[in-house]
Amino acid sequence: MLDTIPEIDCDVAVIGGGIAGLSAAITAMHEGAEVILIEKAPKLQRGGNTGIADAQIRYPHEPDEYCPTGQSTEDFFNAFLRVSRGRANKDLIRTLVDNAADAVDWLTELGVQWEKGYPNVAGYRRQPVGGGWQLVDTLYKHLEREGVHVAYETAAEQLLTDRSGRVIGVRVLEPEGYTDVKARGGVVIASGGFEANPEMRVRYLGRFMDNIILRGTRYNTGEGLKMALEIGAMPAGQWGDFHSAVLDARSTPFECGVTAIYIFQLGLFIDEDGERFLDEGEDFRDQTYVKFSKAIMNHKNGVAFNIFDSKPRLEDPDAWKRAIRTAEDPYEAETLRELADIIQVPAERMERTIQTFNAARQPGTFDPLRLDGLCTKGLAVNKSNWARPLDTPPFLAYPVTGGITFTFGGLKANPNAQVMHTSGRIIPGLYVAGEPMGELYYYNYMGATSVLRGAVFGRIAGKHAARSRG
Ligand SMILES: Cc1cc2nc3c(=O)[nH]c(=O)nc-3n(C[C@H](O)[C@H](O)[C@H](O)COP(=O)(O)OP(=O)(O)OC[C@H]3O[C@@H](n4cnc5c(N)ncnc54)[C@H](O)[C@@H]3O)c2cc1C
Numbered sequence: 001m002l003d004t005i006p007e008i009d010c011d012v013a014v015i016g017g018g019i020a021g022l023s024a025a026i027t028a029m030h031e032g033a034e035v036i037l038i039e040k041a042p043k044l045q046r047g048g049n050t051g052i053a054d055a056q057i058r059y060p061h062e063p064d065e066y067c068p069t070g071q072s073t074e075d076f077f078n079a080f081l082r083v084s085r086g087r088a089n090k091d092l093i094r095t096l097v098d099n100a101a102d103a104v105d106w107l108t109e110l111g112v113q114w115e116k117g118y119p120n121v122a123g124y125r126r127q128p129v130g131g132g133w134q135l136v137d138t139l140y141k142h143l144e145r146e147g148v149h150v151a152y153e154t155a156a157e158q159l160l161t162d163r164s165g166r167v168i169g170v171r172v173l174e175p176e177g178y179t180d181v182k183a184r185g186g187v188v189i190a191s192g193g194f195e196a197n198p199e200m201r202v203r204y205l206g207r208f209m210d211n212i213i214l215r216g217t218r219y220n221t222g223e224g225l226k227m228a229l230e231i232g233a234m235p236a237g238q239w240g241d242f243h244s245a246v247l248d249a250r251s252t253p254f255e256c257g258v259t260a261i262y263i264f265q266l267g268l269f270i271d272e273d274g275e276r277f278l279d280e281g282e283d284f285r286d287q288t289y290v291k292f293s294k295a296i297m298n299h300k301n302g303v304a305f306n307i308f309d310s311k312p313r314l315e316d317p318d319a320w321k322r323a324i325r326t327a328e329d330p331y332e333a334e335t336l337r338e339l340a341d342i343i344q345v346p347a348e349r350m351e352r353t354i355q356t357f358n359a360a361r362q363p364g365t366f367d368p369l370r371l372d373g374l375c376t377k378g379l380a381v382n383k384s385n386w387a388r389p390l391d392t393p394p395f396l397a398y399p400v401t402g403g404i405t406f407t408f409g410g411l412k413a414n415p416n417a418q419v420m421h422t423s424g425r426i427i428p429g430l431y432v433a434g435e436p437m438g439e440l441y442y443y444n445y446m447g448a449t450s451v452l453r454g455a456v457f458g459r460i461a462g463k464h465a466a467r468s469r470g
Pocket residue numbers: 015016017018019020021038039040041046047048049050051052053054055056057132154155156157190191192215216217219220221222223224256257258259405406433434435436447448449450451452454
C-alpha cells in the first residue's frame with residue numbers, strides 16, 4: 001500500500017535560513033503571514049554561508065563612523081555595473097542600491113550591532129559585531145521569539161504546482177520522511193547556490209572543479225535551482241563562473257571559513273618556478289581578489305606564494321592582523337634564498353625575480369589607501385601600484401590558492417524577486433533571494449555585497465509573497 005504524504009499549511013514557505021531566507025521569513029511574518037522556514041542543516045549548523053562569513057557590508061550612504069567618505073548611489077550603481085563588465089541586470093542593481101540603506105537600518109532595528117570592517121578606499125564597510133554568526137543568530141532569535149516554525153534537518157526537494165502553473169507549495173524530506181508544505185502566498189527559494197555540489201560544479205564550472213576548497217556551508221548543493229528549473233524557470237546569470245578568494249593553500253578542504261589573505265597587493269605572487277605572473281597592484285584588492293584567486297588556480301599547479309618583506313607587518317600591525325585571516329603561520333626567513341629553500345622554489349630564480357622587481361621600481365610615494373601609482377617599469381609583468389621593494393627582513397611567504405565561496409548562476413527574477421518562466425511570464429507563487437538569484441555577478445564580484453543582496457531581495461520576496469496570500 002502506498003503511504004500518503006502528510007500535508008501542512010502556511011502562507012509563506014521559505015527554503016533556506018541564511019540572510020536571504022531569514023530576511024524573507026521575518027518580513028513575511030511582520031506582514032502578518034504564517035511562515036515556515038525550511039532548513040536542511042541541523043540547528044547547530046544553521047545560518048548557511050552567512051553564518052560562516054565576516055558578513056561585511058558596503059552600501060551607498062552619507063559619510064558616517066563606518067565610512068568616512070560615504071558613497072553616492074550613482075557611484076555605487078556604476079561601480080557594480082563596471083565590475084560585471086556591464087552585464088549585471090540594471091533593474092536588479094537599481095533595486096539593490098535603492099533599498100540597501102533601508103535594509104541595513106532594518107537589521108539594526110532587529111538588534112544587529114556593527115563595527116568597522118577592513119578599510120579599503122574602494123569602499124569602507126561595516127560588519128556585524130561577531131560576524132555572520134552573530135547576524136544570523138540575532139535574526140533566528142527574533143523568529144523564535146515570534147513563534148515561527150523553523151523545520152531543521154528538512155530538505156526541500158520538489159516544488160508543487162497547480163494546473164495554472166502557480167507554485168502552491170514544496171515537498172520536503174524531514175527525518176521522518178516526506179511532507180508537502182502548502183503555501184498560500186508563495187515559496188521563496190533562498191537555499192544558496194550549488195557551490196557544495198561536486199557534480200554540478202563539474203557540470204557547470206569545469207572538469208577539475210570537483211577538487212576545490214569549499215569556503216562555506218556543505219549544504220548549498222543546488223536543489224533550489226534544480227527544482228525551479230524543473231518547472232520551467234529561466235536560468236540567468238553566469239552559470240560558468242563563481243566567487244572565490246585568495247586563500248591560504250593549507251585551508252581545510254571544506255567549510256574552512258575566512259582563511260583569506262586580504263593584503264596580497266602589498267606583496268608579490270611568486271609561482272613554483274620562482275617567477276611573478278600577476279600585476280598584484282592592478283587595482284584595489286576588492287576589485288582583484290576574485291579574479292586573482294582564479295588566475296592562481298589556473299596557473300601551473302594551482303598554488304603560488306604570496307611573499308612579503310616585514311614592512312607591512314611592522315608599519316600597521318592592526319591592519320596586518322585584520323587582513324591576514326589564516327590561522328596558519330607564514331614561512332619566515334632572514335634571506336630570500338633561505339625562504340625559497342623552505343618553500344621549495346628554485347632559490348636563485350626567486351631571488352633574481354625579486355631583485356629585478358626591486359630595481360624596476362619608479363619614484364613615487366607609497367600610500368596603501370590610494371591607487372598611489374608607485375609602479376615598476378620594464379618588467380614582463382609590471383606592478384601598477386604599491387610597488388615598494390622587498391628589502392626588509394625577515395621575509396614571509398604564505399602558500400595561496402583559490403576556493404569557492406558561491407556560484408554566480410541563478411534564476412531570472414524581476415525586481416519583485418518573482419521568478420520568471422522560460423516563456424517570459426512570471427511563475428506565480430515563486431520567489432528567489434540571495435545566491436540563487438541570477439544576473440548580479442559576472443566575471444568578478446563587487447566586494448561586500450552578497451549579504452546585502454540577500455537582505456534586500458529576501459525582504460522584497462517575503463513582503464510580496466505575504467501580500468499574495470489572498
Ligand atoms: C568564508 C566566507 C566569507 C564571506 N564574506 C562575505 C562578506 O564579508 N560579505 C559578503 O557580503 N559576503 C560574504 N560572503 C558571501 C556571503 O556570505 C553569502 O553569499 C551570503 O551570505 C549568502 O546568503 P544566502 O542567504 O543567499 O545563502 P546562505 O547563507 O548560504 O543560506 C542558504 C541556506 O539554505 C540551506 N539549504 C540549502 N539547500 C537546502 C534545501 N534543499 N532545503 C532547505 N534548506 C537548504 C542551507 O543549509 C543554508 O542554510 C562570504 C562567504 C564565505 C563562505
